[in-house]
Amino acid sequence: MTTSGQKGHRDPEPPAGWEPEHDREAHWQAITELLRRADQPPQVPPARFEAMRLELERTLRAEGLIASGNPGRHHHDGFRAWLSTVFFGGGPGGQVVRLGVAAGLALFLGLQIGNIRQDAGETAGPPLVAEDVRATAPDDSMLAARTEEVLRTPPRAELQPQPGTVAIPDQEPPIMQQVRTRTEGPGVAIGGAPVTARDGNGSRTIPRSHLAELEERSLWQETVPNAQAWVFELPRPRSEPVLGTMTPVSQGTYGDQRVRLASEALDQLQVLKFYSLVNRDDQSLQEVRRIESLLTDLAAQTEWDARPKTSVMEAFRKAEASLAAQRYHEAQQSFEEVTFIAPGSAHAFLAHFQIGRIALEHTQDYDLALESFRRCLEEYPSSVMSGQHRRYLMDRVMVLTETEEEGWQSLGWWQASEQAQDPREAARLLQQVVRESSSDRLASDAATRLKDIVLADVALQRVNAVEIAEAIRDRVARTKSSHDAARIQYAVAEMLARGTTDTQEAAREYRRVLELTPDDQTRRLASNRLVQLGALAGPE
């Protein structure tokens, strides 16, 4: 009993007198706390339990373990008797009927499954990613090529290291120890020089499959000092967002890896800052700033002349300091200075973005916000940002433009809801946004946020979920954009499904989402819910 899985290896016995209650080993208390916190089951919608109950009931009834009168939620004795006659009635005539009905049913089910698949689209795996990307940036040929490349790349399990291509030294050179920094976990790594290929051709391309190996060994090689810096994203699972993301597809399992000159790397860091800001990821932002500082020091030791960048970076740092101190107008002025010193640069792009963000979120100067975001989109090439991030800016421009006519009133309600301490008050304000905003996009985002708030608050969910869902339902019909209408309908369905045990009713609400031509994500979410409920939702 005491042997472990390995042959010949025996697990150590506990010390004499050891009692689990009095384990004084370091970290055990913290680990127990972690175990307990990780032991939080998700809240399962009642409809899902109800679906399970129905399935069980059918099985047990078929096995004769439940009496026919039990439990009787769906009594259809007449119908059942008719079915029984059709299927179990005697004689050759009955057999013909049975065969005919079975064939008909099979054909009907086949068609239904086909329709559901068609409705749901191909929701699993890479094709959906490709669709997302193509939909996001249909004209971006580079992005499309990159997407295809990623899709062609075999899954991680199939990647085989190619020994002999990369030389990894046993010891890290001292300069690298100074400049290298690794984020806690996945993120950006920065090095002082390219990895040298063993075949001597000096290739700076690091095979994808070696990134994991490099990370595992925590070693980076410097072979060409003072020449170049490189920044790349470490491989990471798709579920981990943000830092170092170069394109939407590079959020994939394999990460992205690019070699750049130090000046390019500094520019790239501004883009990473942008991504971190978009995702409100303060931790990543700090990491990027630390890397920026290290990279600046590295640049000072290289042949690359850092002077042209110096004034821009000084102005930028001043602006960021003012922003951190919540001196918003001062920060806006310094960011504006950056845009004058280096127009068209990555720094200027980020400065415009920051001016707009401050105006939108802090000073409520919506005119300025609109102008700044427009400049980001109009004056900077698509290569600065990924399709998804461009869409992020476009959303803001669209919402600001659409709500301009109403004097940006619904934006005010939204912001008030963000400040509200009481979830009920936040829910009330968001309902107002959904019902009255002149922007479809803002209304659908408010509905999504409203759904999150309602479902996260047990009291609100129990008492008001259905009422709130009904209150915003009529906005679906008034929404011109089919994507936004579908998102609102999805929020309605989610709230109603939590409040009902009627699986057929819940399934009807999710089907309405699919009927509204939803975007891919909403389609996927609604389809998943239907898959969970659909098999038991009856023939409707």
Added chain:
Amino acid sequence: MALSDVPVSLIERCRAGEPGAFDELFSFIRDDLFRWTFSLVRNEDDALEIMQECFLRIFRHLHRLQDPNKFAQWVSRLVINQTNTYRVKRRKSQTEELEEGFDIQEGALPLQGKGVPNPRKAAEREEVFRKVNEAIAELPPRQRLAVLLFDVKGKSIREIAGELECSEGAVKFNIFQGRRKLRGMLQNYMDRHGNLDLME
């Protein structure tokens, strides 16, 4: 309601095939059963699948239960066995699956403010839990159960010995080994990440 609170009369009514008793028992124990199953497998879909199988077995074999007062222990063992069976089946058929991607749309509302969860934080929190769950899954079944029952569910050594049908000494041994391995698997990770800070 807890498994241990199921009235004996309800069990007797189910055994007698009384109309309505099935529904009543299902509603009575479903939440507790889900919590317990989820605790063992740490995945909602897997937990629901196992739970459904458990319910089938409960109703199919309820007549074999000799002492209705031991219903909770009986179900608990049934869940443990079913989970082990499920794991074996799953391991055999498991294939590498692409993980669901993070979609910026999910967290990119037009005016994200203080109230909106930080996607990175949420991902890190999930990451910690994923690591913990992976570490638990790595343990041999008996050690995993012993640790979960003692450290997470707060059961006594005697109760666990009863559920696992082994001696109290064996339970202690399994807890000791399970903890030692978990500590080895999680300690390094926790140090690198400042562990509990991520949980706040």
